[in-house]
Amino acid sequence: MSLSNHYDVNEALDKALKDDFLRMATRRATDRLRNGRINITNELGNWEEWREAGEKIRNHVVENLDYYLNQLIENVEKNGGHVHLAKTPEDAVKITQEIFKKHGYKLVVKSKSMITEEIHLNPVLEEDGIEVVESDLAEYIIQIAKEPPSHIIVPAMHKNRDQIAELFEPIAGHPLESDTPTLTKFAREQMREKFLSTKIGITGCNFAVADTGTVTMVTNEGNGRMVSTLPDVQITMMGMERIVPSFKELSVMLNLLARSATGQRLSVYTTMTTPPKRDGDIDGPKEWHLVILDHNRTEILGDEDFRSSLRCIRCGACFNVCPVYRQVGGHAYGSVYSGPIGIVITPLLEQDYKRWGHLPYFSSLCASCSEACPVRIPLHDLIVKHRDRMVVKGYTSGLEKKIFKYYGHYFSNPKTLRSFIKLGSKFQFLLMKNGRITKGPAPLSNWTNSKTLPPIASPIFNDIWPNLQKELQENKGGEKE
């Protein structure tokens, strides 16, 4: 799931924090998305009731996942589709390769799908000599840049128009103006030719409707519609939890998704298809494969502490309010899924704290993510649970364990705590400049390298409290008289 085989958390954070453009672009985009969500949800007047409904629907599905999965599979097969259950990302990739091998196709057009990012499909297909074209404009941009998405809804939010023009120019073979109409026209022309010549398309799936075997995709560019109607063969990839029982629940979830993701009442294109193509249909794939990915979701389902994370509908609202994500963007996390939900699900999907144990510390635990989540996942609680589990499982360093042991010992005793504060207030002048603490020993220096701290008060509150208490009592006595 990494950006590359080399990932160093401090290096990644340092790089992101020094990139003024990235920070400005990320803040601007997340502000726009967050404000859009707030405005559009306020207009409903009863957003909390909608959230409650969303939570109930998703909980019901997660708790009865075996039933709804069976129902979905049965209906897809009844309609003539082929269902493939992939236990691991490698299985999902292999299934896809087999389909390509069977037909001998050498070109595929995709519409945005986080699942294909999760299983790292593109590089494998490319190694097999298949040309892979991402048809979502932002995905197309980052595909050319050879970067993973930096946000699940706005994958190229960290790129400006000049950078995009620079990326497009080698393909165009001539200089391009960096205005939006020129760039979109260029991308559209490239895409159109591919849409018309490809025989196979790969799409994601926002929700699969269990009682009909229908798959739903929401896009704002219509590319999902082209990919799911023009090619002869279609592969749809979905995580095993992305199911709704029927169209009734789907309407609630689509409302929650569009409003939370982009601040729209509904996405521009909401495409519901029940492939494959039947007699009399004017378009649609003749052959349809639905690949349902587990990738440790079964383990999450069996884990009471983290089961609620399966409610996620990948709207990205938690990203847009997270004070950490808003400063560093998605690439600094090193994982395919970033932001608060990425912190929660990455160590679970990968079942690996050794590699992904840095993620639960990418959070201030302010709980804005939980408040923004349309299906009320208690993200900040889950992040604390990860930290807790890592301590219990012994993933913390020996030094950290010692520090917290002594910290607990001294700071739980009021007498020693007071002596430490007094000591600090006496010697803090060594670290101060202009009335603020400006340099500190490690690990405090990580903070003081970029920020200052207020000094410890002198005298400390505990020293003045007895006199204050006395004064208060005297004043009370005076009032009575």
Ligand code: SF4
């Ligand atoms: S955790 Fe909630 S807010 Fe975040 S992406 Fe998932 S549904 Fe959206």
